[in-house]
Amino acid sequence: MRALVKYAPGPGNVELRDVPRPQPGPGQVLIDVAFAGVCGTDRSALDGHFAGLIPRTLGHEASGIVAELGPGLRADLAVGDRVTFETDAYLCGTCRYCRAEQYQRCPHRKGIGTTADGALADSLVMPELAVHRLPDGVSLLAAALTEPLAICVHAVIERSPSLAGEVVIVTGPGAIGALTSAVATQVGATTVLVGRSRHAAQLADALDRGIADHALDGDSVDVGAYVAGLTDGYGAHSAFECSAAHEWPSRLQPMLQRGGRLVLVALYHGDPPVNFDLLVNREHEIVGSRGKNAQSYRTALRLMADGRIDAESFISEVLPLERWSDGLDLVAKGRKVVFQVAGTTPQ
Ligand SMILES: [Zn+2]
Ligand SMILES: [Zn+2]
Secondary structure, three states: OOEEEEOOOOOEEEEEEEEEOOOOOOOOOEEEEEEEEOOOHHHHHHHOOOOOOOOOOOOOOOEEEEEOOOEEEEEEEEOOEEEEEOEEOOOOOOOOHHHHOOOHHHOOOEOOOOOOOOOOEEEEEEEHHHHEOOOOOOOHHHHHHHHHHHHHHHHHHOOOOOOOEEEEEEEEEHHHHHHHHHHHHHHEEEEEEEEEHHHHHHHHHHHOOOOOOOEOOOOOOOOHHHHHHHHHOOOOOEEEEEEOOHHHHHHHHHHHHEEEEEEEEEEOOOOOOOOOOHHHHHEEEEEEEOOOOHHHHHHHHHHHHOOOHHHHOOOOOEEHHHHHHHHHHHHHOOOOEEEEEOOOOOO
């Protein structure tokens, strides 16, 4: 079968290879991949910043069809089921985090696309615990975005709850920022999505689609003054930093109300500055939001099934897997690319 493999360290060294089709072991499910998205992590592998084990099949955002069930499976799954899956290829299942379904915190966790083989392949095996059957009305294409949507659900609903009626800032209008703004809008927050001048099209699009209440060019607009104007001068309840730009955490701090919360959704590859005096004096909280868990997936699937989040509308391009190189180039330009992996268009 085909698999997009990072086969050596350094820049490049990624190719579509012919590899053996995996076999499901005890408690595992073999899934034929229908659609698989790519994000900055997969692009980083091409740029030479790959933190995983090598050689490794990339990809961790996908949907597919159950092809085979391993022995001893307890989950209510059948061959032919339409599914998506969490990114955990291995969980110890016994630590206090696993027992609370906080799989993103398991110290022994192995993730697909980094420390285990990923979803940019014709098939992959996943533990039954990681697999979610798709609700009716959620297409396989939409379901390829369950993982990024679940990341935003985790940040907004699980890491900064009770946002109804509050003003929140979201920085970075890429796929994660746009989905974060969309989820915050759905839970009743007034959202201010902030980008750079070069993001003018994405910002206008977010306003048009109703996934942000306000969209600002942070290069030319005084975002703090704008947010003060929306909040009687108090500042935002929460800010979700999704851009990974090192300037944003400390730039957002003075825009928060006293007791406000800064949620870091991006990964920084370094140490952005933090104003600790401001943090103490205004009793701010800085919260990390890493990945997602089983509940984030259930909520993400519910938001899609109920039509509250139109996941397909967040996809910029659908390309055949053979065009992986073009796809990863588009990711570098901030586009959300999904590869069609299955030969015929799956439903
Ligand atoms: Zn991703
Ligand atoms: Zn564990």
